[in-house]
Every structure is written in structure tokens, then in C-alpha cells.
Amino acid sequence: MRIETLALLLQGQAAGLPEHRITDIFKPLATPARAEAQIAELTLAITGAIFLIVGFLIVFTLWRFRRKPGDDAHQEPAQVYGSNQIEIAWTAIPILIVFILIGVSARVIASVQNASPPAEALKIRLIGHQWWWEIHYSDYGIVDANEINMPATPDGRMATYFELQSADVLHSIWIPQLSGKLDLIPNRTNYTWMDPRSPGIYFGNCAEYCGTQHAYMLLRVVARAPQDFKAWAAAEQKPAAPAALASDGRKVFDSLACVNCHTIRGTRAVGTFGPDLTHLMSRQTIASGALENSHDNLKAWVDNPQDAKPGCLMPSMKLGAQDLEAVTAYLELLK
Amino acid sequence: MATTDFPIQQATPAREFSFSDALNTWVATVDHKRLGLMYVVTALLFFVISGSMAVLIRIQLALPNNHFIGPDMFNRLFTMHGTTMVFLVGMPMVAGFSNYLVPLMIGARDMAFPRLNAFGYWMFLFGGLLLYYSYIGGGGLSGAGSAPDFGWFAYAPLTERAFSQGNAADYWALGVLIAGVGSIASALNVIVTVISLRCPGMTLRRMPMFVWVMLVDSWLILIILPPLSAAQIMLLLDRNLGAAFFNTQSGGSALLWQHLFWIFGHPEVYVLIFPAFAILSEVIPVFSRKPLFGKSAMVGAIVAIGFISLGVWAHHMFTMGMTSLTNTFFAASTMLVGIPTGIKIFNWTATMYGGKIRFSVPMLFCCGFLLQFLVAGLTGIMLAVAPFDWQLNGSYFLVAHFHFTLIGGLVFGLFAGIYYWYPKATGKLLDETIGKWHFWLFCIGFNMTFIPLHFAGFLGMPRRIYTYPAGRGWETWNLIASIGVIFQVLGILIWVWNVVRTTMKGAPAGDDPWDGWTLEWSTASPPPVYNFEKLPVVRSSRPLWDLKHPEDPDWKYGE
């Protein structure tokens, strides 16, 4: 099918996917998050019980032994210095509780951290930047940005395994309903995984303060049904859409400094400082989730990125009105 | 008889309090009581400044997509708020309370090294001023910076030259380093004072619990400040001499900074909370009219914390990708350190049990502490469970947890101590009714702000974001949290009014307004510069109880 149709289909599919904006860690939708939610519930139950018991004892004591109006101010109560048995009892019980929690924690830590990728796992290399995400699908030769596509995997066989790296400072990937967070550390590779059980759009954030625009280093996982994911990957592997390559806006773009930071496959733009734009229109958002991917937003962003994301590292190229229209039109053809 | 007036001979002629008198009294003083007050007052000033920053933060976060403050200013605000509260409020409160009270409680005339004491205070003040000078000087020649904006724990490599232009990071490192030297000096002084200057009969066993806690606190400071100072020296070398400690682009390690920082940073939170433990251990017995329950066990617990807390630091790094073995070890050690900490709540409750509790303002703040610190400790256990932490770390749940320990615990404990010892230090009693208004407003406001933030964390709200989008479920919790700030501010303002009013027309307190049992209540309010006319000799933990109850003294029971 023609690429424009395919792209529309993919975007439409994404648009049709259920969105999980309320990222409640107690509503897990993948295995790591589920393991974490279960141990969380156990811990909450134990600490909740402790709170109720001890809290009650405190409040009861305060009420029962308050000084009453008729009390003689000079009559001191019995001076009790302590009790070894009581000390031992209320030390031993917490130690027991702690040992239970340690045991359970050890098991969950091992099961999540030491899981090995199944044969059909998708491998993604995620590189954190100030303030966007660079995504490499090495098996497919795809480079993308900010929205992570992966297959939904009802049986867990097509889980996605990440290599996490950073190009500059510390970042952290956190998609609460899929997995707990793990940091992206420069000069080091970390490994994590997630297996969304059903198609949907899962929201997340960068969770380690990384500078001025940490707040807008947003993240989403687009989990597609396996055959849809394969279709998406096939579309992504293609270079820029022919209509885009033939447009007038391309000439403007190629003549500006844009090419120093961005890559559009099939053109002379091979910069890697900023996100790959080859299939920009297949994404729902721009500016790493800061803006919905609409005509007006795109135009405003190209005109002056500092409006939406002050302090971000993309400068305003101060384009004239005509050039701005042309470049925006070009970008909108990058389906 | 003739009615001539004879001129009255005065030993010292009355004269105006001159500038040189002020210099001598406050700038040149080595008296532990004056220095203690200087520490506390300076800390309170920084508390108000830093609290105002928090107010601005909460205004910005009250609504989604708010434009009250931009990202740069917001990031500086939360960095300076955290740095100020820990280093310029918490640490000087440790120094202030221990310097003022330890010599009085052990029956000494001053600290072991009075001049070192003064040195410590002025280093702290200079370090604090240097940190704040960054607002003006942080731009450097390129005008690129201002105050620090990389968070109070200043993770590398965000603090390296490449990512923090300007001089903000240098001001942060130097200012805190210098203030840290002051803390080490003060801690050293406390340890030597406690070991070498106790009055006759005061064995370590008979020392007040307050003194025990501040002794272990000082031990911790001596051990943990050097790792922080080492990290800061390395950072300064990286930034200014091109060294490669944390510069990941040239082979350095971001994890190294985190290890060094948290080896300091975790025990530091115990250093900060200990004054509250110390204060509660004095106030609760007196207002329950019973001795501290299980003092030996309490001492054992405090000493245990003094050692175990040195081995839990990497629970701040559960999300850094350490091995499962490392994560499990630190999860275990963190849960273990919670035990001696939690036991104290039992001991304090047992102290109140069977007593005759008087709900004066110091005791009210202790009650707030007990319930709030219970919550804080339990959310701490949640964070200790590493897989749970993988969701909670870096979120507003963590922010809620540590504000519960630091405000709900430490600040409430400090207010208990301030109300309790204010009459001793000034000779006047703070007003009870106004104090109760202060307590309730502050308590309601604090809980209104920080309970909702736990839920924002459960819903995935990360920390240190200057704004958030609508539709993530965070709006309601943030709005409630911001409204709570109003009550906290009112509470603080009412307390300030209480202080002002008392200064102008407060009721005189006398030596012993609370019917206490430790040595500071045996001397005048405020104490003379030499503390005691005659150094006391003691036979038990509660010398004044023995005095007031000669028929039933503590030493009869070997206490």
C-alpha cells in the first residue's frame, strides 16, 4: 500500500489505542510492574497494620493517661524505669516482620532484575539526552525518538528488553504501569525490560532530574498488536516519504542549520544532536511529549522552541513567514 | 534627720549599650549559651527564607501548566530550598541545641573548646552566606549561571562544567564545604565535652538521654562529613582543574559521586532527626511525670543507629542498576535500621503510659511528632523494599516521606524543644494559648500539604518538575497540598508573634517552670555566664528528682 495510506493507518491505529494516562502503580499492565505492585500491596498491608496498632496505642495512651481537672498536681504517678521482657518482645516482633519482608524482597529483586530475554524479545537501545529520548531498534535498523513502539505480548514471549545509556547526564525511564524505573547513566549501560500485555499507549516521564527541561522530558510507550508492530517497523525502515523529498520545504530545510542536528534519511540531513525526523508524523507528540503533534503546534515549535520548552537546546532559526510555512509543510510530509 | 539624698554608689556605672559592647557580646563571644542561641536564631532565619521558597514552589505547582515561575527559577528554588534546609537549618539546629544544653545538662561551665565553638559558628555562617552569594556571583564572567539549580544532592555529571556553566556549582561546593568544617568542629567539641567535662558522679549511664543522643549525633557527623567534603573537593577539582573524577566524558563515574554523597547523605538524615529524638526524650518524661521508659534500651538503640546507619546508604541508589545482590543487601540493612528507630516510639509511648500527661505546648508538639514520625518511618519501610522503591523513588511519594520525617518529625520536635527551653534561655514563658494556635494551624497545614503528595507519587508524578500536564490525575492532590501551605504559614507567623509578644511583655519563668529533673533547671533563667555557682555532684540520672523527692530518690533503684 502507498506509504501515505500506511502512515495514516498507523497513526489511526495509534489514535485508536486505549490511552493509559492515569499511571497508577497499583494498576500494573506488565510483569515487572505487577511483581512490584504485589510486593507493594504486601508491604502496605503490613505497615498499615502496624500504623493502626501503634497509632491506636499512642492515641489511647494520650487519652487514658491525660491529667484530669481533679488531679492533685503534686501527686506523681508510679515511677516505672523499664522492663527487659517488654523491650525484648517489641524488638523481636519487628525483627521477625523485617525478615519476612527481606525474604520476599530478595525473591522479587532477583525475578525482575535477573530475568533473561526470551528468543523473540525485541531489543531496544535507549539513549537519554537533555531533554529527549533517542531510540534504536537495532534488529530493524530503525532510529526513532521520544515514543517507544513495541509489540503488545499477551503471553510475554515478545517482551521488550532495553539497553539504557545516556549521552550527557543522568536520566531515568519510568513507565509506571509497565515497570519500575531505571536510570540512564553516562559511561555505563543498564538493562531493563517490560512486557505490555495488551495494546495501548502507556505514559511515563523521565524520573531523574536532568536539568532545565526535565519536566518536559516525557515518554510514552505505544504497544501495538504484534502484526501491527511489524507493519509499523516496516514503514519506519523506509527512508523519508517521496512526497516530502520532492517538496519545496525540503530545499529550505536542507539549506539551514537544521541539518546539523537532525537526521532525515534519504536527505543530506544527518545530524544526531537532536531527534531523527524521518517519520515525524508517525508520532502523536513533538518536543518529547510537550506538545501534541498538530499543524499549529509544529509551526509554533519550529518558529520558536523556547516558547513551549524554555531552556531547551533547539534554537529558534528566526525563519521568515514563507520559509516557516515551507519547512512546516515539509515536516508534515514526513509520514 | 536631714533629707539629703546620698549619691548611690554603683559597682559598675550604668551606661548605654554601645556598639563595642554588642561586638563583644555577640561577635567575640565564646560562651556556649550565646553561641547556641546564635546558631538557633540564624537557623530560624534561614528556615523562614527557605520556607518562603517552598511557598513559591507550591504556588507554581497548585495548578497544571502553571506559569507563575519559569523552569530556571523553579529549579533554583528547589535546589536552594533543599540545600538550605539541610545544611543551614538542620545542621545548625544540631549545633545550637547541643552547644546550649550539653554543658548545662552535664554540670559543666562551658564546652571543652570554647574558641573552637565560636570558630564553628562563624564557619557555618560564612558558608551559608557564600552559598547565597551565588545569586549574585554565580553568573561568572559569561553570565551563564546564578544560584545552584541541580538539586540539593548535586548529582554528577549535571554539576560538571559541561552541563553547569557559570559558578553556581562552585558556590554550592565551597559554601557547603565550609559550613561542613564548622559542623565537624562543633561535633568534635561536643564529644570531648561529654567525655571529659561531666560533673562528679555523672557516669555515662547517668547522663541525660538528650546528651547521649547528641553524643552519638556528633560521632556520626565526624564520620560522615569527610565523605561529603571529599566529594565536594573532587567536584571542585573536576570543575576547576579539569580532573576526571565524575566527568563521564573522560572516563569518570557518575556512580562514584552517588556513593560518596549517600555515604554522607543517609546517616545525615539521622544526624538531622537526632535533636528531635533528644528533645522528645526530655520533654515526654517531664510532661508525663514519669522517667524515660527503658533508658538503657534507648541508649542501646541510639548507639545501634549510630553504626547501622553507616551501612544503608545505597538504598538511595536502588534505581541505578546495581546488582541484585547489592540491592538485596541494602534493602535488608535499611529495614534493620528501622527497628531501633521504631522501638523508640514504643519507649516514648510506654513513658506516657501510666503517667499524668500535661498537654502544654511542648507536649502537643511531641504528640504531633509521635504520630507523624510513625507514618514517616512506615513509608520509609516501604521505600526500603527495593522493588517498591523502583516505583516510588524519584516520585512525590519520596518527597512526602522525607517531609514527614523532617517537618512532621524534626520541625515538630524542634518546636517542642524551643517552647520547652525558651524560658530557660530567656527567663520568660511563651504564651500557651498563642502556642496552641501555632501548633494546630501548623499541624493541620503540614498534614494537608504532605498527605496528598503520597498519592501523587502513587500516580506516577516525578519530583523536581516545574510543571505538569493536566489529565495525569495529579491536579487535585497538588491543589490540596498547596492550600495546606496557607495554614503552615499562618502557624509560623503566629509563632513569630508569640516570640515578639513574649519579648515585650512575657511572664517571668523562674528557674524551673516545668518541674523538670535535669541539671539545667537547677540554675537561674537565663543561666549566669558561669552556669552554676557550685559545680553539682550527682548520684542518679535525675538529680532534681532526687532533690525534690528525698524519700524516694532514683539512686535507691540504681537508676
Add this chain to the structure above:
Amino acid sequence: MASDSLVPVNALEMEREWILPDRGKVGIIFLIITETVLFSMFVATYLIYIGKSLNGPYPKDVLEIPVVATICLLSSSLTIFFAERALEHNRLGAFKLWLAITILLGLEFLTTTALEWRKLIYEDHLTMATNQFGSTFYSLVGLHGTHVIVGLVFLLLVLISTLFGFPIETQLRRVVFLSWYWHFVDAVWVVVFTVVYVIGR
């Protein structure tokens, strides 16, 4: 008055027998403890970064074992011990002599270090900024050298004041504390030497 009545019956006896550790002794011990932790951090960092430099020069290429300097520094612990003993027995001449020798030995150590650093910087082109080895080497050895300088300053002050007739006989206590500090500095050198010149090479 209140403090009077706190005095129980056997107070005078208790006062006479009430002896607590000397505050100077406790002070210097805890100062040494905190300094030990500081050095440990730099030693640990040095150990962590062994073999991690991305480029040379590497330790085995440029480091020569400072035999003479080490012998001098460690002997200075012995000479300060002799100085202490001389002062104890009021032999002021011997005290001044041993003190002077201690200072000279310390100065020799510093000079050797300075010459070593000059060679490393100008001939081997190893600076703080070169690699992890450079950063950790200069910071660790430099931290130790700073402590040597501080110790030498105090030793010099003692020597000069003695030469000018200051009644040093009553200052034995302080000289003892200074000697403990000096022994600490020497002990640290043993560790630094082992880590840098033995293990690290």
C-alpha cells in the same frame, strides 16, 4: 542555693576520685578519626580507578618508588619520639635537636615530593586533568602533603618558640598531641605508599 543541695554525703570523696580523660587527648584522637575517614575516601577512590584511565601516562610508566623520602618521613616519627622523651626529662638541648631533625626530615620528604611532581608534570605530562590516574594521584598524595605541611608548620612554631625562650617545659602535653598528629601523618603515608606505589603500579 539549688546546686548546694545536689551535693550528697560522700561528695567530697567523689570529687577527689572523679577523673575523666584529658580533653586534649580525646580531641586529638577524634580529630585523627575524622581525618582517617577523609583519607579513606580518597584512598578508596584511588583503588576504584586503578586501571580505569582511558589514556596514559600510566602508573608503571612514570612512578618511581620514593625510597629515600619514605625512609625520611618514617624516621621522623622516631625522631619526634626522641624529642618527646627529651622534653619529658627536661633535656631541652636534646629536645630542640631532635625537633630540628624531625623538621628537616619532613622538609626532605616534601622536597622529594615536589621534585617528583615537577618531573611528572613537565616531563611525563601527567596533570590532574590527564586521566583518572592523574586526578586520583595528585589529590591523594596532595592531601597527604598538605597534612605534612600543616604538621611542619606547628613543629616549626614549637621549635621557634623554644629557641626564643618560651617556657616549653609546661607544654609537654601539647607536644605529645602534636606528635600523635605527626605519627598519624606518617601512618597515612604507609597506606598511601602501599596503594599508590605498590598496588597501583
